[in-house]
Amino acid sequence: MGKLLWTPSEQQVQDSNMYRFMTGVNRKYGTNLTSYPELWQWSVDHIPKFWAEMWDYAKVIASRSYDEVIDDVTRMPGARWFSGARLNFAENLLRYRDDRPAILFRGEDQVRRRLTYAELYREVAGTAASLRAMGLKPGDRVVGFMPNMPESIIAMLAATSLGATWSSCSPDFGIKGVLDRFGQIKPRVLFTADGYFFKGKRIDSLDRIHEILKQIGTVEKVVVIPYTVDAPDISALPNAVLFNDFRTDTANDIEFEQLPFDHPLYIMYSSGTTGLPKCMVQGAGGILLQQMKEHLLHTNLRREDRIFYFTTCGWMMWNWLTCALSVGATLLLYDGNPFHPGPEALWQMAEEEKMTVFGTSAGYIAALMNTGLIPREQFDLTALRALLSTGSPLSIEGFDFVYQAIKPDLQLASISGGTDINGCFALGNPMGPVYAGELQCRGLGMKVEAFDEKGQPVIGRQGELVCTAPAPSMPIYFWDDPDGKKYRDAYFDVYPNVWRHGDYIEINERGGVTIYGRSDATLNPGGVRIGTAEIYRQVEMLDEIEDSLVVGQEWKNDVRVILFVKMMPGYELTDDLKKKIRDTIRTNASPRHVPAKIVPVPDVPYTLNMKKVELAVKKTIQGQVVLNKDALKNPEILDFYADIKELRED
Known part of the structure; x- marks a missing residue:
């Protein structure tokens, strides 16, 4: 059982949106729900009622209400949600049009920009009018090759x-x-900035856009936002126009197209490390309802909040963060390297902008730990009430660090879901305690279970993360998949009518969730399943190691565990250090977790969304072809893994 780190006060519980939602359910349905586990159970036992309550609680703006919540709660994929409803996603995010701040932005250049809700509405109105004048119609695709800046959000809202x-x-x-x-x-x-900043350097985007346009013949207009220079030269780009010349100044109102609940809103992408990325098409109403649930209830978001997530426009957390506009909160945007000019960059911003919710990745927290910075000693974080972490499992040491070095009295919500649903399967609960190494709860309305090898749900044992009932933000279809085969193969090939997500988890008696890594990267030495996160947690405690990667190598009719380590500057992988690593893993995990080989590497491969690619390395060391190295941030490093002599020896 994880160590108890934080418990909300009774006042905090009763002041939460989650508590108000629960008491509303009790009044309406005559129930006597008193705790989150009871509320969760009710939400998955009565899925149509729960999502109908969420529609009302979120005050979804719709020109026509729905005829029924869901046509068949037992059908996956293919369940139809909120049939008959007509709404517009952007209208729901632009419901506030006052002088409260909607977006506060800063980049590495430290230039700060502020947009009120009224100003945001006007910017979107002008951009939408110009898109409409082009003849843009529902279902047309508009894309952004953009830094995380206000114009990215303006373009998305105008298009949608x-x-x-x-x-x-x-x-x-x-x-x-x-x-x-x-x-x-x-x-x-296509919307693009002229370039962006990273680690103090200006990086040009227009040369790449020029090459991209040569091979995508459908782009009729390229809208360029000046960012790194005031007047970028766009003469070499066909059909290009500067943003201020494109946007209409005279438009004051937006004509929001009223569309079905499942009208295509976003196209998101799989990592693409095993071939072309899969294009997942997500419906407007489903994304709106799922993300509003997560903002309002699980994050306890209100208008007075200032919410930040360190993300790029290539990661689903950008889409997730943007939906906080529907609550009327203030979005804090940052673009650039989070450690530029030093590790204090984001904490300086947190203090100056009075940030209330700080969102980041487990990788950022691990890197911050290595810098020695203690944010609470240098910065006033009085306003901060919640910290969110995702991207990979947050180690127990990461949990401890947050409470010791950042703030002892805050809700640390480790969250996990996927690009696939643009939301979470397990996440935070403002009514509940925080235990080290655990995600607080399964999401409301998400019938998440852990399946054992026989496809049976288990508690207190590791298993496959599955969702045994439909949820509204699951993809409506995959692009270029007319018979639905790609979609079914992605999630339903192992358990018919059950979503298999690809994570290896454990659900405990109180409903907390521990993530052990990707199930396709699960190690299986001697037939015993081991999650890679269990090894990473131990290695992250060692000062000598900067980064690591674990895979299972097929060897002599079994699987042996291989640990690759990237050393911190100034350290070498000596025999003594190898012994220290093995002893640490053996003592804190088990003898089964101890790697057969520990190999130094110059770098660890990551996807463009900064996730470790264990599967690509596993394929590489076994002589198999990695089909799409361009999906990696540092693809050249795989060449090193392909020729490691030590892996051909006992």
């Missing part, structure tokens, strides 16, 4: 106000990575 479908990549994607994504969906309009 017309019913266009939005997709985005961050500007650190290479040409092939962009073509692999946008090339499939054939966009009509």
Whole structure:
């Protein structure tokens, strides 16, 4: 059992949106729910009632209400949600039009920009009017190759106000990575900045856009936002226009297209490390309802909040963060390296902007630990009430660090879900305690279970993360998948009518969830299943190790555990250090977790969304072909893994 780190006060519990929602359910249905586990159980036992209550609680703006919540709660995929409803996603995010701040932005150049809700509405109105004048219609694709800046959100809202479908990549994607994504969906309009800043350097985007346009023939207009220079030269780009010249100044109102609940809103992408990225099409109403649930209830978000997530436009957390506009909160945007000019960068911003919710990745927290910075000693974090972490499992040491070095009285919500659902399967609960190494709860309305080898749900044992009932933000379909085969193969090939997500988890008696890594990377030495996160947690405690990667290598009719380590500057992988690593893993995990080989490497491969790619390394060391190295941030490093002599020896 994990160590108890934080418990909300009774006043905090009763002041939470979650508590108010629960008491509303009790009044309406005559129930006597008193705790989160009881509320969760009710939500998955009565899925149509729960999502109907969420629709009302979120005050969804719709020109026509729904006829029924769901047509068949037993059908996955293919359940139809909120049939008959007509709404617009952007209208729901632009419901506030006052002088409260909507977006506060700063980049590495430290230039601060502020947009009120009224100003945001006007910016979107002008951009939408120009898109409409082009003849843009519902279902057309509009894409962004953009830094995490206000114009990215303006472009998305303008496009979706017309019913266009939005997709985005961050500007650190290479040409092939962009073509692999946008090339499939054939966009009509492309928004881009002239460049971006990273580690103090200006990096140009327009040369890559020029090459991309040569191979995507459907783009009718390129809208360029000046960011790194005041007047970028766009003469070499066909059909290009500067943002201020494109946007109409005279438009004051937005004509929000009223569309079905499942109208295509976003196209998101799988990592693409095993071939072309899969293009997951997500419906407007489902994304709105899922993300509003997570903001309002699980994050306890209110208008007075200032919410930050360190993300790029190529990661689903950008889409997730943007939906906080529907609550009327203030979005804090940062673009650039989070450690530039030093590790204090984001904490300086947190103090100055009075940040209340700080969102980041487990990788950032691990890197911050290595810098020696103690944010609570240098910065006034009085306003901060919650810290969110995702991207990979947060180690127990990471949990401890947050409470010791950042703030002892806050809700630490380790959250986990996926690009696939643009939301979470397990996440935070403002009514409940925080235990080291655990996600607080399964999401309301998400019938998440852990399946054992026989496909049976288990408690207190590791198993496959599955969702045994539909949820509204599951993809409506995959792009270019007319018979639905790609979709079914992605999630339903192992358990028919049950979503298999690909994570290895444990659900305990109180409903807490521990993530052990990707199930396709689960180690199986001697037939015993081991999650890679269990090993990472131990290695992250060692000062000598900067980063690590674990895979299972097929060896002599079994599997042996291989641990690759990237050393901190100034350290070498000596025999004594290998012994220290093995002893640490043996003592704190088990003898089964101890690697057969510990191998030094110059770097660890990551996807463009900064996730370790264990499967690509596993394939590489076994002589198999990795089909799409362009999906990696540092693809050249795989060449090193392909020729490690030590892995051919006992």
